[in-house]
Amino acid sequence: MTRRSPTSELLIRAADDPAVMARFWSHVRRLAGTACWIWTGAISGRGHGRFWVRDDRVVIAHRLAWAATYPGQPVPRLLSHDCDNPTCVNPAHLRSGTDATNRAEYQARAGTPGSPLNDTRGARARAEALRAAARQGQDLNSAIAAGLSALDRDQPGLW
Numbered sequence: 013m014t015r016r017s018p019t020s021e022l023l024i025r026a027a028d029d030p031a032v033m034a035r036f037w038s039h040v041r042r043l044a045g046t047a048c049w050i051w052t053g054a055i056s057g058r059g060h061g062r063f064w065v066r067d068d069r070v071v072i073a074h075r076l077a078w079a080a081t082y083p084g085q086p087v088p089r090l091l092s093h094d095c096d097n098p099t100c101v102n103p104a105h106l107r108s109g110t111d112a113t114n115r116a117e118y119q120a121r122a123g124t125p126g127s128p129l130n131d132t133r134g135a136r137a138r139a140e141a142l143r144a145a146a147r148q149g150q151d152l153n154s155a156i157a158a159g160l161s162a163l164d165r166d167q168p169g170l171w
């Protein structure tokens with residue numbers, strides 16, 4: 013049996029609480045033009061969503077989306093985004109990973125033209141720009157394009 017971490021237990025309990033999850037999903041926007049589910053709440057320095065499950069406990073938003081999708085299951089310590097969009101909480105875009113696989117995937121994809129990982133604003137500022145667009149119900153394309161270099165702008169986006 014997999015040993016459960018305290019954070020994993022916290023996520024499992026939060027995912028099972030309808031009031032907490034209603035509050036959680038109120039921060040998520042699904043918009044035309046992207047399969048990503050954009051987090052519109054607080055954002056970490058790495059561009060991840062942050063969500064207070066209680067007054068004294070904050071969690072990474074996409075980890076709670078995972079916990080809600082797989083009730084009662086231990087939440088992997090590291091979840092990778094197939095979409096390379098750290099603010100995305102669409103469980104279909106998340107995969108269990110390790111530090112090694114995460115690093116390898118980052119190195120492989122960061123050089124890809126048009127990749128979100130090449131955003132000239134950095135992960136946090138990019139997430140904030142997407143959040144602003146999502147809060148206003150705007151198409152994300154212009155918010156995404158604003159962070160592309162002149163070289164990347166000519167390439168099709170990955171998502």
Ligand SMILES: [Zn+2]
Nearest residue numbers: 048095100105
């Ligand atoms: Zn996504």
